[in-house]
Amino acid sequence: MSFTITEPSTVTDAVRLIAADDETRIVAGGTGLTLLLRYGLLAPTRLVSLRNLPSLAGVAGTGDGGLRIGAATTLSALEHSDDVAARAPALRQALRRLGNVRVRNVAQLGGAVAHGHPQMDLPPVLVAGEARIEVTGPAGTRQIPAGELFLGYYDTAIGDDELVTAVHLPPHHGVYRKVTLRTAEDWPALGVAVTTDPGDSRDGPPATAGVRIAVGAIGDRPFRLTDLEDALADTPPTPAGIAEAVTTAVADLEIHDGVDASAEYRRHLVAVHVRRALQTVLLDGADPDHGDPDHGEPDHGEPDDSDVAGPDVAGPDGGPR
Numbered sequence: 001m002s003f004t005i006t007e008p009s010t011v012t013d014a015v016r017l018i019a020a021d022d023e024t025r026i027v028a029g030g031t032g033l034t035l036l037l038r039y040g041l042l043a044p045t046r047l048v049s050l051r052n053l054p055s056l057a058g059v060a061g062t063g064d065g066g067l068r069i070g071a072a073t074t075l076s077a078l079e080h081s082d083d084v085a086a087r088a089p090a091l092r093q094a095l096r097r098l099g100n101v102r103v104r105n106v107a108q109l110g111g112a113v114a115h116g117h118p119q120m121d122l123p124p125v126l127v128a129g130e131a132r133i134e135v136t137g138p139a140g141t142r143q144i145p146a147g148e149l150f151l152g153y154y155d156t157a158i159g160d161d162e163l164v165t166a167v168h169l170p171p172h173h174g175v176y177r178k179v180t181l182r183t184a185e186d187w188p189a190l191g192v193a194v195t196t197d198p199g200d201s202r203d204g205p206p207a208t209a210g211v212r213i214a215v216g217a218i219g220d221r222p223f224r225l226t227d228l229e230d231a232l233a234d235t236p237p238t239p240a241g242i243a244e245a246v247t248t249a250v251a252d253l254e255i256h257d258g259v260d261a262s263a264e265y266r267r268h269l270v271a272v273h274v275r276r277a278l279q280t281v282l283l284d285g286a287d288p289d290h291g292d293p294d295h296g297e298p299d300h301g302e303p304d305d306s307d308v309a310g311p312d313v314a315g316p317d318g319g320p321r
């Protein structure tokens with residue numbers, strides 16, 4: 001493994017470097033990339049570091065109540081941002097459970113978006129939050145809806161010559177639930193994000209119409225449960241109504257066996273945690289702290305199923321197999 005590291009001081013230079021040849025790769029925090037290099041899955045000759053691009057870091061509230069987050073913002077900075085706490089509760093919940101503090105201190109939002117591993121925490125939050133990913137390349141800047149960004153295993157809609165420069169997150173209420181099967185710090189075996197527009201709860205609990213539900217880690221990419229979203233539009237916001245809609249929708253989901261859990265067990269987890277997330281948002285009111293279903297504590301799934309755990313092995317990239 002042999003490569004040079006270049007640290008451009010402008011976005012224009014960074015784009016020029018990554019567009020110059022196929023053997024160049026961006027390095028942000030390096031937490032994901034290092035594993036890919038170590039296992040020989042990538043062999044770039046040049047790494048372009050974002051270290052000298054402070055203009056890419058930072059969180060700014062937008063006039064509509066949303067956020068613009070620079071791609072080079074570390075996950076720790078986001079986790080402790082007052083703006084994120086106030087405006088993006090589901091994102092904050094996901095950050096508090098992502099990996100460990102050593103990872104969060106160096107990993108950047110752009111890396112968490114571009115890595116494209118299916119078992120990550122932030123993608124379902126961005127999909128349910130209808131985030132737009134801003135990328136800059138030789139042709140200029142464009143925005144990709146998060147729902148169209150994740151294409152499969154390490155595959156995204158970001159061009160090889162494009163740099164993620166920011167994430168735009170519209171205002172929303174919401175929650176994130178993470179299920180791990182081995183340790184609390186583990187990569188997710190399931191991630192569930194549920195969001196609603198802030199206006200939905202102005203005069204009471206949010207309406208069932210307009211709720212957005214995304215799940216991650218049970219397929220090769222995060223996806224919306226659109227059939228359930230549609231069914232909820234005609235469902236009374238009661239525990240029984242929500243439970244019935246979830247049971248029906250999840251029974252029809254295509255879920256495959258994984259090494260860590262059978263399809264049957266994954267379906268069970270999805271039903272339980274989607275129902276709980278919906279109840280938190282629609283009935284309890286989602287709040288960054290008081291509505292946190294886990295209160296920052298690990299959630300290993302239903303207690304009566306805690307003996308169902310995957311083998312204690314890592315995939316070739318250090319992630320779960």
Ligand SMILES: Cc1cc2nc3c(=O)[nH]c(=O)nc-3n(C[C@H](O)[C@H](O)[C@H](O)COP(=O)(O)OP(=O)(O)OC[C@H]3O[C@@H](n4cnc5c(N)ncnc54)[C@H](O)[C@@H]3O)c2cc1C
Pocket residue numbers: 025026027028029030031032033034071072097098099100103106107108109110111112113114115119120121122158162163164165185186187188318
């Ligand atoms: C021990 C450990 C535990 C982990 N646990 C979890 C977990 O529980 N949940 C979870 O979600 N994730 C987990 N991860 C994965 C972690 O979230 C990712 O490795 C991290 O988010 C990647 O960010 P980074 O800044 O380190 O990116 P890097 O490793 O630097 O880059 C990752 C990829 O993104 C590309 N890239 C980086 N920045 C940009 C950019 N601005 N524009 C375009 N492409 C870019 C790189 O070229 C590379 O392909 C874990 C990782 C480790 C090592």
